[in-house]
Amino acid sequence: MQEYKKITESPSNYSDLELMDTASILENMNKEDKLVADAVELVIPQITKLVDALKERFDKGGRLFYIGAGTSGRLGILDASEIPPTFGLSHDYVIGLIAGGDTAIRKAVENAEDDASQAWEDLKAYDITKHDTVVGIAASGTTPYVIGGVKEASANGLLTACITNNPGSPLTKAVEIPIAVNVGPEFVTGSTRMKSGTSQKLVLNMISTALMIRIGRVKGNKMVNMQLTNEKLVDRGTRYLVEELKIEYPQAEELLKKYGSVKKAIDAYKN
Known part of the structure; x- marks a missing residue:
């Protein structure tokens, strides 16, 4: 029996969704979305701790790795991919990895997230050092690919953190800096691409943007290192x-x- 309540699987606060008209569906979704930013606000102390630790490691040549599966993995890749054009930093410094590899960015790869040893194998391809940081992203907090990856990273001396939507989940117990955003039940029960995914995107924005500001990639309030691609x-x-x-x-x-x-x-x- 699980020792914690898996909030991401809790029943929606709404029923008979198929009987709602379009406006009601959208209004109720929006009502739920308004709760997300407040939930993120509660974990700012943990995000602060992570960003400050990342700054120290980046000053020593460290890198930031995101690992995840499905929606969580894609969001990590999205955040990492936006660092070079926005801040002019090489793509070698913030790297997103997804269970199942690049194919899984567009299409689900069957059972990829259930392999607890694959994330560390994926990470080792990047010549990992003790100055690097691994952030595992999993709404459920139970994804084997992510948990296995952060455990091995920790065992090898790396700083580890996580972004999850289930406080007290196994993932939170496997990292040094857990960031657990409780957004409550999803509008469509268990559909973590909704509020959970939105909260993950907000937290990722905060981590990477604050880090880039702290390491000098912004001047005043301007993106002075952005790539001039158009x-x-x-x-x-x-x-x-x-x-x-x-x-x-x-x-x-x-x-x-x-x-x-x-x-x-x-x-x-x-x-």
Whole structure:
């Protein structure tokens, strides 16, 4: 018998969903979604502890790994994939891994999440060091792929944390820094792609954004290291320079294109 209540499997607070009209379905979903941010607020102390620890490790060359299965794995990959274009940091520093490999990003891979030894094998391919950190993501808090991965990571001296939606679950007990967001029952019973997934996305945003700010990838409130991959971003970067350096748009655009990033252009202009 389980020692904790698996909140993610609790019955929805709503019944007869198929009898609701569209507006009622959406209004009730929105009502539930409004609870998510408040639930995340309660775990800010744990998120703070993780970000501060990550900052220390990044200063020593450490990296951040997310491991997960299904929706949780995809959200970790999404967060990791947005670091290079948003903050200009190499894709080698924040890495998302999913049970079943890249195929599982788009299609479910049968039984992949049940392999408790595979996550560590996936991690070892990256020449893991003691300065790296592994964050396991699992709404249920019981996914073998994730639990096995964080346990092996911990045994090998890495910092481990988790993002889950079941306080007291096995995953929370397997890591040093547990982040357990209790969002209550899902609108559709057990569908953790809903409130649980939303809470995970919020927490991931907080972890990576706060970390990037702490390690100097943001100046003021601007993404000064963003990759200039399209005209919209070139225009945004140019306007940042106009504001920061008090120069005209054409000169700012020329500087940006010459140096390749807002930060490099600012440094070059001021020096």
